Amino acid sequence: MVQRVWQSLYNPVADRVSWYTSWRHSxxxxxxxxxxxxxxxxxxxxIAVLVHFSTNGRFAGYFLYLLRALEEAGFSTVIVSNARQIDRDSLETVLPHCARVLHRDNIGYDFGAWRDGISLTPEIAGAEQLLLVNDSIFGPLQNIPEILGRCDFDKADIWGMTDSFSGKYHLQSYFVLVGSKALRSKIFTDFWQRLRYVSSKRVVIYKYEIGLSQAMLRGGLRLRALFPYRTLTKAVFDCALVGPPKGVHPLRDEYFDRLFRSVNAGHPLNPTHYFWEYLITDLEFPFLKRELVEKNPAGVPLLSGWRSTIEQSSDYPVDLIEEYLQSTAKDRVF
Structure with missing residues (x-):
């Protein structure tokens, strides 16, 4: 209790200091x-700008799989790595499948990396589409050109995979596709030119992940998600109305009750965590979030079934996830 009170007092001060001292990174x-x-x-x-980070400087097998999928989908990919060092042998595995690799100081998290990738890729000025993506996802689990073909730029100027109402409405930033109208808009250009290299992750989320969507909306651009939050919450209500299957496991029963109460109360949830299984099995969602199987911060029950869920829904090589977890997992296994 004391720690929570201390954090509630400390975090706002730390965030404010981080924001006002970001001028040092000029x-x-x-x-x-x-x-x-x-x-x-x-x-x-x-063009895709793909952000990479690893503690050992290697490009893991799952990263290479994602990179090659983007290549097959017709994207020229600029990799921007925030790793402390780059493993040269690993570097040789990605160079045949990308346009360039930029290695930078890890300042400003993903948005700092995207800013540098955009500013050092002048070809983006003439591109028809810009994909902002990071390595926090395993996949694609499904045919990514087919899924991206559903991004109709007559209906929206910027598309995300999922959206969120946490904080304010925004497209979740791990995979955002920007069309030509948005690319050539002053509001989009100004956003990246004015971006600061901030050291606080909370500030980056509020000012830039949420801030990007909010700035684009204020500028008159239209945003949509391929797997919108409203669709996921409707599924929860539909399941509750017909009566969720009881007796599968007490943990699952308890979890659904908790999920329904949160949705019914209007509390925003992270869709890639709370609805991960429904997304993959029922909606053919193309990704599994890395943090989910590393840490499961939301406490989703029976998560150890992720392997069979992917194997039944996709031909994605699950061994790539296993290899990654063998080198990074600490004190938890799902």
């Missing part, structure tokens, strides 16, 4: 090294 970019990839910027008009 370089135009924080890139230290650069390698040109073998694919270059292709004339497809589609």
């Amino acid at each position: 370089k135009p970019d924080y890139v230290r090294q650069r390698w040109e990839g073998q694919s270059g910027i292709r004339p497809s008009g589609k």
Whole structure:
């Protein structure tokens, strides 16, 4: 109790200090090294900026799988790594499948990396689509060109996989596809030019993950998610109305009751955690969040079934996830 009170007092002060001292990070970019990839910027008009981080500087197997999927979907990918160092042998595995690799100081989290990737890729000015993506996801579990084909830019200018009402409405930033109208808008350009390299993750989430969507909405741009939160909460209500299946396991019964009460009360939930199984099995969602199987911060029950869920819904090589967890998991196993 004392710790929670202390955190509630400390966090706002720390966040404010982080924001007001971010002026110290005033370089135009924080890139230290650069390698040109073998694919270059292709004339497809589609560019992805893919953020990478690992403690050992390696590009894991699941990262390479994602990179190759983006290549097959027609994206020229610029990798921006926040790792302390780059493993040179591992680097050789990604260079054939990307346009370039930028290695930078880890300042500003993903948004700092996206800013540097955008500012150092002048070809984006003439692109038709820009994909902002990071390595916090395993996948794609499904055909990604087919899924992205559902992004109709006559209906929205910026598309995300999932959206959230936590804080304020926003597209979750792990996978955001920006169309040409938004790319060429002053509001989008100004957002990245004015972005600060902030050291607080909470500030980055509020000012930039939430702030990006809110700034675009204020600028008159239209945002949509392929797997909207409203669809997921409707499924919870539909299940409650017909009566959820009881007796599967007490933990699942208890969890559904807790889920329904939160949704009914209007409390926003992280869709990629709380609805992960429904997303994959019923909606053919293409990703599994890495943090879910590393830490399960929401306490989702029976999570150890993630392997069979993926194997039954996808041909994604589950061994890639197992390999990653073997090198990174600490004190928890799901």
